[in-house]
Amino acid sequence: MKDVAARAGVGLKTVSRVVNGEPGVTPDTGRRVQEAIGLLGFRRNDGARVLRKGxxxxxxxxxxxxxxxxxxxxxxxxxxxxxxxxxxxxxxxxxxxxxxxxxxxxxxxxxxxxxxxxxxxxxxxxxxxxxxxxxxxxxxxxxxxxxxxxxxxxSDSFGGAREGVAHLVAGGHRRIGFIGDRPRVHTATERLRGYRAAMADAGLPVAGSWVSLGATAPERVSAAARSMPAGPAPVTAVFAADNRVTVTVVRVLAAGVRPVALVGFDDFEPADLLRPGVTVVAQDxxxxxxxxxxxxxxxxxxxxxxxxxxxxxxxxxxxxxxxxxxxx
Known part of the structure; x- marks a missing residue:
């Protein structure tokens, strides 16, 4: 550091300020110090810095x-x-x-x-x-x-899920399924809460067979996505509560005999390339x-x-x- 200071024509404190990104150095002085650092191959001693600053x-x-x-x-x-x-x-x-x-x-x-x-x-x-x-x-x-x-x-998991399900309700759907992650996962419970709130807002009942929580493994999600549009009270739409669930549901619904609407929570890369594109509640x-x-x-x-x-x-x-x- 002394060699850098001597070549740049500055004091040790100025070199320290430049190396550590601290204020109080003019652009011209900073440039001279950086040039000296480059010429001399100076590297900051992080071990000493740890001892000094903790x-x-x-x-x-x-x-x-x-x-x-x-x-x-x-x-x-x-x-x-x-x-x-x-x-x-x-x-x-x-x-x-x-x-x-x-x-x-x-x-x-x-x-x-x-x-x-x-x-x-x-x-x-x-x-x-x-x-x-x-x-x-x-x-x-x-x-x-x-x-x-x-x-x-x-992210606002509750509000996002509520908006996504309300979108399906506004499209005329009255029997809407929910497929989500395990109940101990905070985001899963918040999104389920948002689903139930949207259904309650619309005065719609929720049948037990319309809700499925569990591991996001394709086998479990596929079974839920196949069973919900079947049976005595088939759903006409599904809300998928995360991106891994959504991808599996897309595959199952693509092979179905009748169209089922889908909104997923989380965007994913091919979502806009599929036909139809996948409607999502996106978080950043x-x-x-x-x-x-x-x-x-x-x-x-x-x-x-x-x-x-x-x-x-x-x-x-x-x-x-x-x-x-x-x-x-």
Missing amino acids: RTATVGLVLEDLADPFYGPLNRAVEEGARAHGALLINGSSAEDPDRERELALALCARRVDGLIVVPAGDDHRCPEPEIRAGVATVFVDRPAGRIEADVVL AAALGRAATDRLFQRLAGSRPSPARIELPTRLIARGSGEIAPAH
Whole structure:
């Protein structure tokens, strides 16, 4: 650093400001320092920086399933936000296993990450409380933490589902099925609540055979999607409560003998290429990631507000599948 300062004709503090992205340096001085850094091949000593500041400039992200397309934009947004703050992102997948989620969170804390962003798989997050109290900033995203008070960034699952089902009702449907994730998953219960609210708003009953919750495995979803349009009270429309469910339902309905309307929660890449295009309630995964990262770095900067619940809106995208008229 002394060599960089001597070549640029500045003091050590100025070099430190440039290297750490701190204010108080003119553009011309910053350019001279950067040129000296390039010529001398200077690299910041992050080990010394950790000892001095007590920070590792790393952030941990625990996702539910890295293979789920929903988490790609969220992961990228968190990575870009961390990079903008000079931090490295370390991520892992809980594989929808609460025990693995806890192990990952504690392992990241043991590696002294400055903060954690977690997509919860379980419903009890008291385990990392000592680390949170010790200063590890933590934000939950997509679902709230269980049994502790913590920052959370969510999409409006209830309102989005209510709007999607109301769209089917407005199209003349009176028998509408719901296929969702497992009951212990917060988003699944919120979307089911939105479905029931829309049906109640319209004065419509909900038969037990019209609701199916469980694993999003194709076998389970396929069985539900085949049975609902059959039997004594067949549905004329289906609300699919996440993108993996929607993809399976599309395949089943395409092979059906009569058209069934479909609205899905979560957009997915081929949705607008199918015929008809799939009508969806879209949530902005990247916006969730950005909002969670912003909240995390607010806390790392010393802000100590009370835990907040930040809820982002969804939007209905009509493409054709949700506009199919009921077959009488």
